[in-house]
Amino acid sequence: xxxxxxxxxxxxDNFRAAGYEVSMATxxxxxxxxxxxxxxxxxxxxxxxxxxxGYDLCRRVRHEKHDFPIVMLTAKGQEEEIVRGLELGADDYxxxxxxxxxxxxxxxxxxxxDRIDSKQVVLLGKLVLDRDAxxxxxxxxxxxxxxxxxxxxxxxxxxxxxxxxxxxxxxAVWGRSIIVSHRSxxxxxxxxxxxxxxxxxxxxxxxxxxDIGYRFEVPKT
Numbered sequence: 001x002x003x004x005x006x007x008x009x010x011x012x013d014n015f016r017a018a019g020y021e022v023s024m025a026t027x028x029x030x031x032x033x034x035x036x037x038x039x040x041x042x043x044x045x046x047x048x049x050x051x052x053x054g055y056d057l058c059r060r061v062r063h064e065k066h067d068f069p070i071v072m073l074t075a076k077g078q079e080e081e082i083v084r085g086l087e088l089g090a091d092d093y094x095x096x097x098x099x100x101x102x103x104x105x106x107x108x109x110x111x112x113x114d115r116i117d118s119k120q121v122v123l124l125g126k127l128v129l130d131r132d133a134x135x136x137x138x139x140x141x142x143x144x145x146x147x148x149x150x151x152x153x154x155x156x157x158x159x160x161x162x163x164x165x166x167x168x169x170x171x172a173v174w175g176r177s178i179i180v181s182h183r184s185x186x187x188x189x190x191x192x193x194x195x196x197x198x199x200x201x202x203x204x205x206x207x208x209x210x211d212i213g214y215r216f217e218v219p220k221t
Contacts, residue, residue, distance in 0.1 A: 001031035001045050001057070011044065014100045015107075028052025035061050042069045042107055045090070047081055055088055062089035069110040071103075079211040083165050086212070091162045113161045113218075122157055124205065125219035127196060129157060136196070148173060149192045152185075156206065156216035165213040189214060 005026070012022045023040065025031035028049040035043060035057070043061075047054035058070055072085045072093040082093050091110060094103050122129040128137050134150055136143045145153065151173045156164075166182040173188070174180050193200040207215045 001025045001028065001043070001049060001054070004046075010100070011103075014104070018104055026050075028054065028057045032057050032060060035066065036064060039066050039068055042071065042111055044071050044073060044103075044107075046073045047085065055084060058085060058088045058090055069107075071106060071110070073098075082163075082212055083167070086163055086165050087168060092215075093163060109161045124157070124196070129153065131157075143195050145192075145195065148188050149195070152188050152192055153196065156214070157218075160216050160218045163209055163212060163215050167213075169213060185213075 001024075008024055008026065012024055015022050023034055023038065025034055026049075029051040031045075031049065032052055034040075045054045045058060049057065052060075054072065058072075061070070069091040070089065072082065072090045074082055074085070074093050074095050078095075082095075085093065092106060094106060120131045122131065126138055127143070129135075130137070131154065136145055136150070136153065152169070155169065155172045166185045169185050170180060170182070174184065189206055190200075193203050193206055197203045197205060205217055205219055207217060209215055
């Protein structure tokens with residue numbers, strides 16, 4: 001959903017060329033109607049839309065329990081807007097101007113991401129996470145995790161390829177009733193990386209999104 005006709009046409013042409021079926025909307029009201037009556041596999045959503053802005057559209061879609069991926073199209077450097085959109089339920093974002101190949105790759109990852117939130121044994125490269133036993137192992141040897149480290153890893157595993165804000169991680173891992181700072185998230189990520197990453201200084205799984213939070217990439221087995 002985009003109100004710039006030139007950008008909208010370019011996106012439509014490129015996605016159709018890549019084999020996607022495309023529905024377009026130039027305002028939020030039409031976009032909301034399409035999203036609720038003909039739920040897409042993925043939604044590209046601009047923030048500044050007429051009639052209903054991108055924030056309200058995202059909130060209303062999630063309120064109706066639709067869980068298809070939403071990728072926000074944002075202006076460069078608008079971290080506060082990005083965080084707000086992610087906390088309303090968007091899965092990821094790209095900043096304008098963006099390369100179409102990057103956007104196509106981001107969409108493809110979201111569409112093929114494993115729905116592993118219900119799986120009890122998850123393979124993470126050479127690591128095995130047993131969610132019933134709350135145990136992480138490598139070649140049969142247990143990797144000790146603190147309660148917070150386990151909950152953080154479990155939250156990442158349940159939300160692969162999503163941009164996760166520090167606030168959302170705090171709510172999921174620490175809970176809303178506990179007052180802690182975003183630094184607690186960063187410290188826990190650092191210790192978790194030391195246990196799950198082959199090179200913690202150059203992480204492959206738990207990737208930092210500057211000024212936003214983190215994204216978890218499931219390693220190939």
